[in-house]
Amino acid sequence: MATGRSTQHNPNPAGGTRRSRGRGIPDATVARLPLYLRALTALSERSVPTVSSEELAAAAGVNSAKLRKDFSYLGSYGTRGVGYDVEYLVYQISRELGLTQDWPVVIVGIGNLGHALANYGGFASRGFRVAALLDADPAITGNVVAGLPVRHTDEMEEIVRDERVSIGVITTPPGAAQQVCDRLVAAGVTSILNFAPTVLNVPDGVDVRKVDLSIELQILAFHEQRKAGDDLADEDGEVPSAPAAAVVSGRGPEQGHGYEEAAG
Amino acid sequence: MATGRSTQHNPNPAGGTRRSRGRGIPDATVARLPLYLRALTALSERSVPTVSSEELAAAAGVNSAKLRKDFSYLGSYGTRGVGYDVEYLVYQISRELGLTQDWPVVIVGIGNLGHALANYGGFASRGFRVAALLDADPAITGNVVAGLPVRHTDEMEEIVRDERVSIGVITTPPGAAQQVCDRLVAAGVTSILNFAPTVLNVPDGVDVRKVDLSIELQILAFHEQRKAGDDLADEDGEVPSAPAAAVVSGRGPEQGHGYEEAAG
DNA sequence: CCATCTTTGTGCACGCGTTCACAAAGACAT
DNA sequence: ATGTCTTTGTGAACGCGTGCACAAAGATGG
Ligand SMILES: NC(=O)c1ccc[n+]([C@@H]2O[C@H](COP(=O)([O-])OP(=O)(O)OC[C@H]3O[C@@H](n4cnc5c(N)ncnc54)[C@H](O)[C@@H]3O)[C@@H](O)[C@H]2O)c1
Ligand SMILES: NC(=O)c1ccc[n+]([C@@H]2O[C@H](COP(=O)([O-])OP(=O)(O)OC[C@H]3O[C@@H](n4cnc5c(N)ncnc54)[C@H](O)[C@@H]3O)[C@@H](O)[C@H]2O)c1
Numbered sequence: 121m122a123t124g125r126s127t128q129h130n131p132n133p134a135g136g137t138r139r140s141r142g143r144g145i146p147d148a149t150v151a152r153l154p155l156y157l158r159a160l161t162a163l164s165e166r167s168v169p170t171v172s173s174e175e176l177a178a179a180a181g182v183n184s185a186k187l188r189k190d191f192s193y194l195g196s197y198g199t200r201g202v203g204y205d206v207e208y209l210v211y212q213i214s215r216e217l218g219l220t221q222d223w224p225v226v227i228v229g230i231g232n233l234g235h236a237l238a239n240y241g242g243f244a245s246r247g248f249r250v251a252a253l254l255d256a257d258p259a260i261t262g263n264v265v266a267g268l269p270v271r272h273t274d275e276m277e278e279i280v281r282d283e284r285v286s287i288g289v290i291t292t293p294p295g296a297a298q299q300v301c302d303r304l305v306a307a308g309v310t311s312i313l314n315f316a317p318t319v320l321n322v323p324d325g326v327d328v329r330k331v332d333l334s335i336e337l338q339i340l341a342f343h344e345q346r347k348a349g350d351d352l353a354d355e356d357g358e359v360p361s362a363p364a365a366a367v368v369s370g371r372g373p374e375q376g377h378g379y380e381e382a383a384g
Numbered sequence: 385m386a387t388g389r390s391t392q393h394n395p396n397p398a399g400g401t402r403r404s405r406g407r408g409i410p411d412a413t414v415a416r417l418p419l420y421l422r423a424l425t426a427l428s429e430r431s432v433p434t435v436s437s438e439e440l441a442a443a444a445g446v447n448s449a450k451l452r453k454d455f456s457y458l459g460s461y462g463t464r465g466v467g468y469d470v471e472y473l474v475y476q477i478s479r480e481l482g483l484t485q486d487w488p489v490v491i492v493g494i495g496n497l498g499h500a501l502a503n504y505g506g507f508a509s510r511g512f513r514v515a516a517l518l519d520a521d522p523a524i525t526g527n528v529v530a531g532l533p534v535r536h537t538d539e540m541e542e543i544v545r546d547e548r549v550s551i552g553v554i555t556t557p558p559g560a561a562q563q564v565c566d567r568l569v570a571a572g573v574t575s576i577l578n579f580a581p582t583v584l585n586v587p588d589g590v591d592v593r594k595v596d597l598s599i600e601l602q603i604l605a606f607h608e609q610r611k612a613g614d615d616l617a618d619e620d621g622e623v624p625s626a627p628a629a630a631v632v633s634g635r636g637p638e639q640g641h642g643y644e645e646a647a648g
Numbered sequence: 649c650c651a652t653c654t655t656t657g658t659g660c661a662c663g664c665g666t667t668c669a670c671a672a673a674g675a676c677a678t
Numbered sequence: 679a680t681g682t683c684t685t686t687g688t689g690a691a692c693g694c695g696t697g698c699a700c701a702a703a704g705a706t707g708g
Contacts, residue, residue, distance in 0.1 A: 185666080239496045325611065334509075334510060336595060337507075339414055339418070465704050
């Protein structure tokens with residue numbers, strides 16, 4: 121899995137990594153909790169009363185030991201010899217993630233992507249409520265999208281304040297993203313989900329996560345190329361002492377990393 | 385399931401320093417290369433000839449030492465005392481990522497999101513070409529989206545074969561995702577970018593990356609809750625060792641989740 | 649050619665995350 | 679109560695990623 125993280129890269133690395141809190145849940149665990157929650161919700165809808173770490177891990181696509189360790193950070197909610205109570209775990213994880221409360225969200229930039237997000241039903245299902253849709257283009261403001269009127273960015277500050285919005289979603293063109301971000305932060309937003317392919321600069325205390333389709337595709341392309349190169353080369357994991365001097369001008373075969381066996 | 389079951393992990397294979405020049409680029413580095421590439425492209429467009437690791441790192445939002453180490457996996461492309469040649473680095477990273485070749489992509493599920501992706505200009509800009517748009521709904525097939533006709537999934541196998549598609553993008557409802565995935569893989573696709581909130585099961589040799597808006601929001605909500613209610617600790621006697629002053633939040637983990645690597 | 653200055657490339661240490669492996673805990677049967 | 683069986687919770691080891699700090703490399707100037 122790479123990868124991750126999110127990717128994400130703090131736009132402001134200057135502020136050291138202070139994350140290691142005494143009792144805080146590890147970031148890697150937090151990132152998996154939604155995954156567990158989704159699997160648990162599915163079980164809940166099928167009225168499954170309990171689930172073992174092995175079963176749940178399979179459903180979530182992770183290692184069972186990892187899952188148990190993740191849950192151990194939340195507390196001891198399991199019963200040895202039985203497993204975990206589905207409903208109870210759903211509640212605990214929801215509470216831990218803060219999903220038991222309402223999170224108003226604004227989406228800025230109602231173009232192709234903003235449109236799709238506004239129409240996405242998955243928002244409300246987890247306590248996220250679209251408080252407003254914002255755009256700077258007068259030709260767009262006023263339109264009704266997904267039952268909501270697109271309002272002008274002039275109203276951003278007022279909306280963020282009145283609706284107590286703390287999460288903003290940026291779906292503007294990259295050139296406008298930093299500016300929109302600054303304005304959101306100034307208005308009081310402290311968490312930003314950025315879809316624009318730009319590195320956002322934010323002050324301490326503001327979280328930024330990014331979703332970048334282009335990066336994802338490029339990562340896939342890298343591995344795809346490596347797979348193709350492996351096919352051309354031998355399947356032997358060991359590589360004949362690649363000569364350092366070789367300038368490799370012509371597509372050198374990418375062999376597998378050392379960490380993965382190669383027997384195909 | 386990740387099925388990284390080849391846990392034979394040779395702790396220390398015979399060859400000691402195979403990795404350095406033998407080219408096994410760490411996943412974390414691969415995930416950052418697109419970021420560097422974007423920053424370099426911007427510099428290139430401004431006709432900047434060279435850039436130091438410090439400047440480029442700032443533009444990419446990463447630590448300069450990390451950037452230098454990342455580049456060291458690609459080779460020694462810098463000049464001490466000067467920096468890196470922008471054009472040369474653009475080429476090297478592009479080549480490493482496989483962007484010097486054409487990557488035909490199919491998008492399956494032309495609803496809200498598929499529509500937005502089809503209209504997204506960022507595809508072609510990096511060598512990714514939308515080879516076809518596919519949908520199972522007869523009411524949708526035949527429509528022209530972004531200049532391309534939406535074709536029926538019946539044609540999937542033919543298209544994947546004829547166009548040599550190795551990357552598939554899934555934007556169907558979650559219930560159909562696994563089925564679509566299986567079919568894509570059977571047709572010959574070996575890399576999948578999944579937007580549906582589902583854990584995809586794939587055989588070894590197939591890479592899956594996921595983009596999950598809901599998970600991103602939930603991670604933000606978690607941190608938001610912590611920022612807002614650090615003092616509102618519940619019954620489980622937490623020990624707020626650190627005062628709220630240095631909240632500084634933790635950066636989310638790398639987004640590299642959902643990446644399942646399998647030896648082929 | 650030598651001195652100085654800038655910046656790369658990397659050895660090293662450290663912390664986080666993952667995984668193994670197993671003792672402890674509890675369910676269940678007798 | 680006792681024993682057996684299942685599954686959790688976690689100690690410990692290990693590998694990866696990160697960032698510091700510095701020597702080496704090369705540019706630049708005299
Ligand atoms: N469409 C996709 O599938 C897709 C995929 C990946 C990334 N992205 C990124 O998402 C962003 C949006 O993509 P899109 O296809 O929806 O673009 P789009 O051009 O269709 O929409 C952008 C919208 O932002 C609005 N906007 C521009 N400047 C603004 C400002 N300062 N304040 C508020 N609104 C402003 C525009 O009026 C427009 O409505 C882009 O950065 C794009 O790179 C899009
Ligand atoms: N819209 C968003 O912003 C958004 C955000 C995050 C995640 N998602 C996820 O992305 C996926 C698509 O979202 P959407 O809003 O576009 O949904 P949508 O319902 O608008 O579109 C889904 C499309 O998939 C097609 N489809 C259904 N079954 C299919 C099959 N077996 N083969 C081929 N095509 C099939 C449907 O005909 C439809 O056109 C969903 O899984 C959703 O959860 C969407």
